[in-house]
Amino acid sequence: MRRIGIKLRSALLAGLAAAASSGGAAAQSPVRFDARLVPSGVVLAATAAVAAAPLLFASHLPHATCAPCDPSGLPGIDRGAVGAIRAFPGTASDATLFAVGAGAGLLLLSDARSEGAMAREDIAVLVQAVGAASALTNWGKVLFHRPRPYRYTPAATAPPSSADDGLSLPSGHTSTAFAAAFAYWSIQAQRDRAGDRAPQVAALVASAAATGVLRVLAREHFPTDVMAGAALGAAVGWIVPLLYPVRR
Numbered sequence: 025m026r027r028i029g030i031k032l033r034s035a036l037l038a039g040l041a042a043a044a045s046s047g048g049a050a051a052q053s054p055v056r057f058d059a060r061l062v063p064s065g066v067v068l069a070a071t072a073a074v075a076a077a078p079l080l081f082a083s084h085l086p087h088a089t090c091a092p093c094d095p096s097g098l099p100g101i102d103r104g105a106v107g108a109i110r111a112f113p114g115t116a117s118d119a120t121l122f123a124v125g126a127g128a129g130l131l132l133l134s135d136a137r138s139e140g141a142m143a144r145e146d147i148a149v150l151v152q153a154v155g156a157a158s159a160l161t162n163w164g165k166v167l168f169h170r171p172r173p174y175r176y177t178p179a180a181t182a183p184p185s186s187a188d189d190g191l192s193l194p195s196g197h198t199s200t201a202f203a204a205a206f207a208y209w210s211i212q213a214q215r216d217r218a219g220d221r222a223p224q225v226a227a228l229v230a231s232a233a234a235t236g237v238l239r240v241l242a243r244e245h246f247p248t249d250v251m252a253g254a255a256l257g258a259a260v261g262w263i264v265p266l267l268y269p270v271r272r
Contacts, residue, residue: 054217057149057265059145068152078165085166087187089182091175092175105240105243106176113239113241114242117197124205125200128205132208150208153207153261158203160260168193169190170190171192172190173245173246194249194253195254207262208261209261211265237250
């Protein structure tokens with residue numbers, strides 16, 4: 025009987041220890057990002073400068089100047105996008121892009137609730153992801169210097185009204201929207217909340233996809249521009265939160 029009692033006490037103590045351990049794990053605070061001015065603020069500022077440079081100096085960097093451009097070399101999937109600019113889908117794509125960026129930010133603020141520091145950290149990660157995607161996109165445009173769809177129409181004039189007319193690939197709207205959506209998703213995945221936030225993630229990704237579709241309907245981009253922008257933005261948006269330093 026004594027041995028049985030000892031065994032029962034040992035089992036009870038083991039059970040209590042396991043419960044305490046699991047309770048401690050459940051009470052652990054979520055992943056927190058290290059968004060201090062140095063180095064995170066410096067990196068963010070550098071990213072912004074790299075992203076802005078091709079915009080500021082676009083006229084001095086490679087860009088397409090053909091007028092009208094020859095559509096015979098276009099992939100079949102892109103030929104249907106050639107035509108004059110459509111204003112309404114272009115404006116709508118601006119709205120959906122804003123909705124994705126603002127939506128991701130507001131959702132992060134809502135998740136942080138009263139944790140002001142945590143909210144600032146999450147927004148810093150989101151901005152860094154969007155900034156990195158923008159930098160890669162803007163320099164990608166310079167690298168490929170592809171004319172936009174309306175430059176293939178007979179109405180195209182030489183030289184183009186702006187260097188941006190010859191910088192179509194990849195789509196900046198699309199890459200930015202996907203970067204914001206996937207950064208939110210990646211942040212939640214690191215905190216094991218992705219499943220709980222599935223409706224929010226789905227809404228952001230769907231809005232990002234709508235942004236890309238609208239850019240094609242507006243004849244501002246070819247389908248391949250949008251696909252490249254989506255792939256780039258999704259990859260950067262997912263990876264940046266994984267690489268971002270966390271607080272120890």
